[in-house]
Amino acid sequence: MSLYNSKFDSFGSYVPEKIVNNYDLEKKVDTSDEWIRTRTGMFERRFSAPHEAASDLAFHAAEQAIYSSKTTRLKDIQMIIVGTISGDHPFPATACILQKRLGLKDIPAFDISAGCTGFIYAVDIARRYIESGAYNNILVVGVEILTRSINWDDRGTCILFGDGAGAAILKRAEKNELSRIIDSKITADASEWELLMHKAGGSRYPASLETVRENAHTIYMEGNKIFKHAVKSMYSVSADLLKLNNLDVKDLDWIVSHQANLRIIDALADKFKAPKSKVIVTIEKYANTSSSSIPLAVTDAIKEGKIKKGDIVLLTAFGAGLTYGTVIFRY
Ligand code: UT7
Secondary structure, eight states, X not given: OOSSEEEXXXXXXXXXXXXXXXHHHHTTSSOOHHHHHHHHOOOEEEEOOTTXXXXXXXXXXXXXXXXXXXXXXXXXXXXXXXEOXXXXXXXXXXXXXXXXXXXXXXXXXXXXXXXXXXXXXHHHHHHHHHHTTSOSEEEEEEEXXXXXXXXXXOHHHHTTBOOEEEEEEEXXXXXXOSOEEEEEEEEEOGGGGGGEEEOSSSSSSOOOHHXXXXXXXXXXEOHHHHHHHHHHHHHXXXXXXXXXXXXXXXXXXXXXXXXXXXXXXXXXXXXXXOXXXXXXXXXXXXXXXXXXXXXXXXXXXXXXXXXXXXXXXXXXXXXXXXXXXXXXXXX
């Protein structure tokens, strides 16, 4: 039993200025706009400038979330959780670097490594801290600069990724308040974790001349297998959570799934028997931004007047680990 309710108070996002479209990629690798569009739904993606690191993108998104909030000021933030697999350094946590940049002190700050499910994991943890009564206001960020880890020799993965950051402030909600996080669930099936990884640079394969020569500091993914896992996992965890809360897909105003491939997003909508008009899609302009794809999509949807106060929204993601999870909330 939770003592309190929690809610999303505000959202913010940031993408780097540089746009790289499919025609730019055609000049660099053996690919085509036609292949990328039909197989993934992607057209443009953002690439960070050389001086930008994850904490810089996270800072701008966090600033926007704080600015957008009518009730939470910077000094009210009591914890920072960052979902990322491309932080500034292997350690310390990017959340700590963000804490200093925001000018905050003496609050817990830590990263979550859950691949593209990082934001969903961070939200699940944050809401439980709030609902237990331990904290009132938590800043949650999903940020990625995966364009730094692209294997340009693998045309199946190098065209997929873009950079970006999304942030949200989670807050204690009054018991009678309409806005609240209805429920969330995070989980993982690690039986095939090797399908998606960044092999070297950790304690198993420390950085060496050999790991660099082998391109082992880049993203490795078995796309076809991951595709099947993604649809199955996001559907099962979402269907379970809806059922547990006596909700039907018809009760949802919006579905925001991780933006990895338009065919995955469509397949998920088909399994849900949900009309495409309920599904938020940003993949054409940002491509796959991993843990930032969901908060980026939600921020855009709010700005465009799609997601409105009172709407019921389902967020679901899937990623390295293999992790997956779902959040259902009323905005
Ligand atoms: O965010 C974390 C989770 N990630 C995901 O969920 C991603 C899941 N996987 C996918 O989205 C898809 O599997 C990909 C987009 C990665 C690949 O699409 P696919 O339809 O599974 O293509 P494929 O790997 O089966 O390749 C089909 C063909 C191959 O040629 P042949 O063997 O049929 O002659 C590839 O060599 O397409 C070729 N191909 C390309 N052609 C042009 C692969 N990449 C490219 C490319 N341009 N960039």
